[in-house]
Amino acid sequence: MMAKQNPKVRKMLQAMTEAARVASVMVDGDEAGRIPTERALHYVANPDPNYRSLAGDYYDVDHLTFQRMKKLLFRIERLVDFACNASLWLKTKGKEGHMTLVLHNGSVHRYYRFGGSRIEMPEEMARCMETNEVVVAPLYHESKTLTVLAPVADSLGDVVGVVELSAMHAKAKSIPPAWE
Amino acid sequence: MAPGLVTLTAAPEWVTRDPFGRLKRADVPSQPYGITNNKGAVMLRAARNGYVSFRVLVQGSGEYRLTASIRGGLELDLYKAWYHRMHVEKDARPEYWPDALIPVRGRKPFRLPDPENAIEGQTAQEFWVDIFVPPDTRPGRVTGRIRLVADGEATSLLLRVRVLEKTIPDEPCIVVDHNSYSSGVKQVRRSRLVSERFWRGPVERLHNYYRLFHEHRGLFHNLGYKQSGSLAPIYGPRAQGHGRERNLTDWEPFDLLHGPLLDGSAFATAAPRMPRPRRPARPPYSIYTPFNPAWPADYLWWGDKGYEVEFVRGVRQFDAHLRENGWTDTRMEFFFNHKKRHRSFEWDGDEMKYMSDAGHHRAMIRMWEKATAGSPVPWVYRLDASWQVKNQFDVLGGHRNFWVCGGMVRWYPEEVARVIQRGETVWWYGGAPRVDAGTSSILQNAYLTWARGMHGYCTWSTVNPGRDPWSDCNGSATALLYPGERFRIKGPLPSIRLKVQRNGIQDIDLIDQAAKAADSLDAVRRQVSRAIPIPLWEAPPPNATKLPPEEWDAYNLAEDHEPEHRERKELDPFWWQAIRKLALKQERK
Numbered sequence: 001m002m003a004k005q006n007p008k009v010r011k012m013l014q015a016m017t018e019a020a021r022v023a024s025v026m027v028d029g030d031e032a033g034r035i036p037t038e039r040a041l042h043y044v045a046n047p048d049p050n051y052r053s054l055a056g057d058y059y060d061v062d063h064l065t066f067q068r069m070k071k072l073l074f075r076i077e078r079l080v081d082f083a084c085n086a087s088l089w090l091k092t093k094g095k096e097g098h099m100t101l102v103l104h105n106g107s108v109h110r111y112y113r114f115g116g117s118r119i120e121m122p123e124e125m126a127r128c129m130e131t132n133e134v135v136v137a138p139l140y141h142e143s144k145t146l147t148v149l150a151p152v153a154d155s156l157g158d159v160v161g162v163v164e165l166s167a168m169h170a171k172a173k174s175i176p177p178a179w180e
Numbered sequence: 181m182a183p184g185l186v187t188l189t190a191a192p193e194w195v196t197r198d199p200f201g202r203l204k205r206a207d208v209p210s211q212p213y214g215i216t217n218n219k220g221a222v223m224l225r226a227a228r229n230g231y232v233s234f235r236v237l238v239q240g241s242g243e244y245r246l247t248a249s250i251r252g253g254l255e256l257d258l259y260k261a262w263y264h265r266m267h268v269e270k271d272a273r274p275e276y277w278p279d280a281l282i283p284v285r286g287r288k289p290f291r292l293p294d295p296e297n298a299i300e301g302q303t304a305q306e307f308w309v310d311i312f313v314p315p316d317t318r319p320g321r322v323t324g325r326i327r328l329v330a331d332g333e334a335t336s337l338l339l340r341v342r343v344l345e346k347t348i349p350d351e352p353c354i355v356v357d358h359n360s361y362s363s364g365v366k367q368v369r370r371s372r373l374v375s376e377r378f379w380r381g382p383v384e385r386l387h388n389y390y391r392l393f394h395e396h397r398g399l400f401h402n403l404g405y406k407q408s409g410s411l412a413p414i415y416g417p418r419a420q421g422h423g424r425e426r427n428l429t430d431w432e433p434f435d436l437l438h439g440p441l442l443d444g445s446a447f448a449t450a451a452p453r454m455p456r457p458r459r460p461a462r463p464p465y466s467i468y469t470p471f472n473p474a475w476p477a478d479y480l481w482w483g484d485k486g487y488e489v490e491f492v493r494g495v496r497q498f499d500a501h502l503r504e505n506g507w508t509d510t511r512m513e514f515f516f517n518h519k520k521r522h523r524s525f526e527w528d529g530d531e532m533k534y535m536s537d538a539g540h541h542r543a544m545i546r547m548w549e550k551a552t553a554g555s556p557v558p559w560v561y562r563l564d565a566s567w568q569v570k571n572q573f574d575v576l577g578g579h580r581n582f583w584v585c586g587g588m589v590r591w592y593p594e595e596v597a598r599v600i601q602r603g604e605t606v607w608w609y610g611g612a613p614r615v616d617a618g619t620s621s622i623l624q625n626a627y628l629t630w631a632r633g634m635h636g637y638c639t640w641s642t643v644n645p646g647r648d649p650w651s652d653c654n655g656s657a658t659a660l661l662y663p664g665e666r667f668r669i670k671g672p673l674p675s676i677r678l679k680v681q682r683n684g685i686q687d688i689d690l691i692d693q694a695a696k697a698a699d700s701l702d703a704v705r706r707q708v709s710r711a712i713p714i715p716l717w718e719a720p721p722p723n724a725t726k727l728p729p730e731e732w733d734a735y736n737l738a739e740d741h742e743p744e745h746r747e748r749k750e751l752d753p754f755w756w757q758a759i760r761k762l763a764l765k766q767e768r769k
Contacts, residue, residue, distance in 0.1 A: 051734040053742060056521035058733070060534055066526035067482060074480040103523050107410040114407075114522070174367035177412030 005139070008170040012146055013136055015080040016165050020134040020150035023076045023086070023163040027069070029154030032090055032161055035065050035102050044117045045094035055117045061103075070103055073163065077105060082167055085109060088152070089125065090161035092118045099125060099161070108166045108175075110137060110147040125149060129159045144172040186240035186292065186330035190215055190222045190337055193233045193680055194620040194753055199263045199276050199297070201239055201304035206618030207753045221338040222326075225764045229315035230348035230686045232341065233679055236307040236326055243289045243330065246307060250324030253317050254341065257455045258284040261306040261676065262662075263297050264615055264653035278306045279615045279675045280649070280662040283453050308676060311341060312458050319345045344764060346694075350460050352685050353692040354629045355607065355636030357399045358660060360389070360643045365412045373413050374430050383414060383437045388451040388671040389643055390441060390464065392661055395450070395457060396674065396682040397689075399465050401638070403515075407522040409474025416470030417501075419477075419494060426490040428476060428497040435505075441467065442507035452664065452671035466511035466560065466582070471495065471548075472518065473525050488547055495551035499559075508556045513582060514548050515562035516541075531566045531586065534730055538575050545579050560605065565589075566741055567729040573599050584609050584638050586741060591720035593632070600633060607636035611745040612677060614655030621747060622677050623684040623756050624714060630688045631709045632716050640743045643672070657745060684756060687763035711758045713750060 005013070036044070036059070043055040073086035085106030092098035098118045101111075111119055121129075128135040128149040137147035145166040152161040168175045191197070192215050196204040215234055217223050226232035238244060250256040261278030268274045276299055284307070293302035309326070324339035365382050372378040386402060393400040404415025413433035421427050440446035447461035473479050476494025481487035502508060516529020520537075527537035545561055552559045561579050565572045566586030573583070573595050581604040589596060589608050600606055608629065613621045629637040645659035646652075650666065660681070661672040695704035709716055723736040734740045 048734075051740060053740070054733055056519070057533060057741075059521040061520060061526050063526045063536070070526070071480055071482075101523050103526075105408070105524070107406055107408040112523075173369070175370055177365055177368045177373070177410070 016148040019079040020148045023150035027152045029152045029160040084167040087164040110143045110145045186244045188328040189237045191235040199299045199302040209754045224341045226313045227346040239304045245329045252322030255312040257310040259308040265651045357638040358642035359401045387446045391451045397685040408524045409472040453669045463509040492551045511558045513562040533567045593717040609638035613745045614657045690763040
């Protein structure tokens with residue numbers, strides 16, 4: 001598949017795949033699970049039908065764990081020499097087949113939608129978690145991103161989430177305005 | 181009505197009719213109220229340096245011409261109202277209500293039904309009339325005329341304006357603010373990031389928003405950065421280098437947007453097709469800055485010495501740039517808008533729900549004060565506070581604070597008074613009414629601000645009228661102006677709601693000015709609040725006193741905390757008349 005891509009895209013994907021391998025080793029699934037509070041996760045899985053902002057109002061995190069993870073993801077995304085942003089997704093406890101964004105850096109993402117608490121697990125995320133392998137997401141997507149996913153495992157070896165690494169596609173006609 | 185027969189009537193500004201001549205239900209007053217005398221002349225009273233407004237209703241069918249004139253140095257602006265087709269479920273009958281105002285120029289004839297608005301069976305068309313009374317107008321009577329010609333027959337409305345000695349002050353006594361987020365910027369190719377030519381269009385669009393709100397006695401705010409902290413170059417310079425080498429560079433796009441605002445020159449020009457500027461061209465009261473947790477310092481270093489070095493360098497360089505350009509009149513807001521629910525940062529900059537986040541604010545305040553110590557730039561630490569407003573007043577106050585409080589602030593009159601007493605600025609925020617709400621309902625916000633003794637009101641979203649405000653209007657509660665492109669106008673259009681609000685601010689300014697001159701502001705506030713059936717303050721719900729804010733939610737408080745406009749059905753549509761009367765009360769010789 002990679003052979004058919006233009007050289008710049010291929011080079012970017014290679015670099016992101018390497019970074020994703022580092023992420024799969026460095027990111028601790030148990031630590032990731034301690035970032036959102038239990039109550040926050042409850043409302044993510046069980047949004048209130050009458051007050052849609054309740055899940056957001058009750059969203060809270062452990063400061064230090066969040067900071068450590070955010071800084072780790074900063075370092076991982078800087079393993080590549082182009083603008084690339086990292087996001088950490090965990091399985092949504094109590095809502096099979098859904099993923100919750102725990103934290104993200106920057107503004108380049110494939111899956112997050114503003115204000116959303118969780119998403120249905122995309123096929124490539126499911127594949128990444130089932131195989132415990134780094135996965136390159138489909139190249140053409142409305143987000144115009146190149147995206148590589150790294151599995152995140154806990155101390156039992158169970159894959160509990162993924163790290164998303166996204167960069168703007170080399171052929172993208174426009175990019176979000178940013179000074180990053 | 182017989183075909184070809186067209187009639188002309190005048191109506192007060194607070195009365196809205198649909199395209200079939202029917203009154204908006206929420207606008208039906210408890211007592212009949214008109215603005216014409218028994219001879220059919222429109223009778224108006226106006227202070228100088230401000231506007232008096234009314235509506236003209238043309239009813240019938242066929243082609244007609246409408247012109248207006250005024251004497252005595254007064255200036256008359258005529259606008260045709262657009263009837264917004266309100267959103268309805270499939271097969272339901274839609275309602276239409278006027279709001280967007282299209283300036284009328286030239287002598288082009290109109291038609292009923294209006295082919296552009298395309299409402300089947302339309303029999304009525306509203307026009308909005310603004311009469312501006314320049315500050316040097318001689319008090320006395322001035323006449324004007326609205327003239328309608330249809331089917332060769334002419335009919336007219338005589339206007340009689342009594343110009344009072346009173347003069348509305350140039351600067352409003354309260355700030356009515358209109359907020360938006362990263363308006364005018366969508367996506368940009370990296371190669372164009374510093375291209376002045378590329379940014380000219382978005383900057384002109386933003387300047388026109390600033391101009392239109394300014395001319396309506398308001399302020400415009402446009403936050404440049406996103407939840408992630410990323411920002412477009414017109415909102416802040418590039419932060420380059422690391423640690424002690426961190427520098428702000430590439431200022432040109434930022435200066436293109438901010439220079440004409442901060443020196444006031446942007447306001448010397450009107451927005452496209454709008455009347456000449458009538459308000460002085462002065463820098464705005466306050467403005468957002470691009471500072472956020474990820475700019476100008478790299479958040480990788482948060483909590484470490486590198487962060488403070490980068491942060492303080494960045495703020496100092498920003499401050500120096502303002503000073504070098506002489507941009508020292510506008511309050512520069514150091515403001516964190518991010519919320520942890522959006523997952524970029526672990527703390528709430530905006531509407532803090534958990535007091536455990538206060539430490540981040542304290543750290544930011546400490547660094548910001550260190551960076552701006554001794555600067556002539558009027559920096560303020562803006563905090564938008566809702567759940568924790570009472571605690572934040574205590575814990576984060578005393579630092580050139582600028583508080584913008586959610587609706588829950590109505591539970592804390594004593595705390596607000598104390599914060600104002602210690603010299604801090606207190607605004608509150610909320611929404612604007614929908615297009616189909618009672619017309620005078622928008623005036624609550626300005627009234628409550630002044631009557632509570634607060635300094636300003638922020639309407640949280642004001643330039644986003646929805647996907648299709650013209651033929652599938654969602655109520656446009658998040659807009660007080662509209663894009664003019666549909667009418668070949670390269671700038672925004674004002675709304676009826678914005679004009680009603682402007683006229684209300686004028687009234688408050690007159691009352692406030694007179695009360696201050698008589699050294700009786702508190703007494704006048706009490707007098708007015710006794711006459712107006714809107715409670716200034718309210719007791720908190722029981723759970724708000726029993727539980728900490730961390731535990732509050734829409735259920736245990738029995739209310740949502742979203743910034744939505746509160747409709748008060750008990751209010752008479754003409755409730756503002758008591759305030760208008762007081763504002764225009766004739767001076768005793």
